[in-house]
Amino acid sequence: MEKKPYHHLPDGTFRNPEGSPQRTENVNWSYRTFNKEKKKLDMTVPQDHVIEKEKVLSDLEKYKDFVGRGCPAQSG
Numbered sequence: 001m002e003k004k005p006y007h008h009l010p011d012g013t014f015r016n017p018e019g020s021p022q023r024t025e026n027v028n029w030s031y032r033t034f035n036k037e038k039k040k041l042d043m044t045v046p047q048d049h050v051i052e053k054e055k056v057l058s059d060l061e062k063y064k065d066f067v068g069r070g071c072p073a074q075s076g
Contacts, residue, residue, distance in 0.1 A: 006018065
């Protein structure tokens with residue numbers, strides 16, 4: 001049997017990594033507080049991190065019939 005990562009259990013479930021905080025039942029979790037704190041985060045995406053929509057659409061159209069190396073259709 002292959003060696004699986006620590007967080008994968010034999011029965012197919014997962015566990016938190018070592019050192020993770022333990023869950024407790026008496027935590028009063030609030031969506032209101034979560035949303036308030038989330039609004040404080042800077043979610044700005046740098047302009048050079050995004051591909052222009054027109055470029056994506058034109059490339060999809062240009063390469064829609066492309067069959068590259070490693071494609072099962074080419075093996076033979």
